[in-house]
Amino acid sequence: MKEIYNTLSQLQDVLARMFEIEDKIKEIPKALADKEAVLQKTKITYLELHDKSEKVKEELKNLRIRLDEAGVKRETSEKMMETITQAREFETLQKEIEDAKNAEQTLRKSLIAKEKFYDELNMKLSVQEEIMAQQTQEVEEETAVKDALIAENQAILDEIVAKKNELAKDLDPNLVFKFERIIRNKGGVGIVPVHSIVCEGCHMTLPAQFVNDVRREDEIKFCPYCSRVLYYEESEDSEHLDALFDASDDVEDGDEEGGDDNDSGFISDDEFSNLDTL
Numbered sequence: 001m002k003e004i005y006n007t008l009s010q011l012q013d014v015l016a017r018m019f020e021i022e023d024k025i026k027e028i029p030k031a032l033a034d035k036e037a038v039l040q041k042t043k044i045t046y047l048e049l050h051d052k053s054e055k056v057k058e059e060l061k062n063l064r065i066r067l068d069e070a071g072v073k074r075e076t077s078e079k080m081m082e083t084i085t086q087a088r089e090f091e092t093l094q095k096e097i098e099d100a101k102n103a104e105q106t107l108r109k110s111l112i113a114k115e116k117f118y119d120e121l122n123m124k125l126s127v128q129e130e131i132m133a134q135q136t137q138e139v140e141e142e143t144a145v146k147d148a149l150i151a152e153n154q155a156i157l158d159e160i161v162a163k164k165n166e167l168a169k170d171l172d173p174n175l176v177f178k179f180e181r182i183i184r185n186k187g188g189v190g191i192v193p194v195h196s197i198v199c200e201g202c203h204m205t206l207p208a209q210f211v212n213d214v215r216r217e218d219e220i221k222f223c224p225y226c227s228r229v230l231y232y233e234e235s236e237d238s239e240h241l242d243a244l245f246d247a248s249d250d251v252e253d254g255d256e257e258g259g260d261d262n263d264s265g266f267i268s269d270d271e272f273s274n275l276d277t278l
């Protein structure tokens with residue numbers, strides 16, 4: 001049994017390190033995912049600006065056509081002025097020329113404003129392009145970093161797993177499976193000593209009879225409170241335990257007398273089922 005405790009103790013360190021590396025590997029892609037999300041946002045902004053810019057370009061084209069048309073109309077009317085003979089015709093033409101001039105002026109104003117807006121949009125577009133290029137580069141760099149980090153940690157993990165398998169090969173696979181879960185859920189500590197009648201993992205007082213079973217080392221015992229594997233270790237309080245056993249010898253059931261108020265909730269016969277609640 002001592003040998004199993006020793007192996008479990010070594011396994012404990014290996015498993016704790018294994019979980020640490022596994023968690024680390026899981027965390028590695030997060031930095032990249034964050035950068036990718038930022039780049040995605042930039043791309044969307046860029047595309048929106050691009051669409052807007054194309055639309056404004058089309059509007060500018062139409063404005064120029066309408067301005068040309070208004071100019072042609074005015075010139076035609078001006079030419080006709082030279083050939084008219086009647087005063088009424090003159091007034092009509094005069095009005096047409098005036099209208100065409102007004103239209104030209106309005107269109108020219110719109111054109112100038114729209115051109116300014118178009119320039120601003122293109123400026124923003126080129127800024128977005130720069131940001132996008134920068135972020136793309138960052139994503140590429142982060143990808144390289146991620147790949148290198150994962151490869152590096154995977155190599156470490158492979159070594160640890162090999163060590164773990166070496167240690168576990170002589171143990172009951174069921175026990176190894178449970179032990180892994182305990183380590184995972186109990187902060188890397190899966191095997192603890194019992195001092196006197198106290199579990200050094202959770203500091204709960206254990207029934208004296210149960211501690212006696214742990215001490216006998218007939219089978220692996222798990223703490224009914226924290227599920228950790230227990231082994232008995234001599235301590236300053238050990239004499240106290242002997243005293244308890246002496247006292248319990250006098251009664252039929254040692255658990256009744258030898259234990260204390262922690263007896264309620266104690267599951268001595270079914271340590272394994274306790275593990276399912278981990």
Ligand SMILES: [Zn+2]
Pocket residue numbers: 199200201202203204223224225226227228
């Ligand atoms: Zn415990």
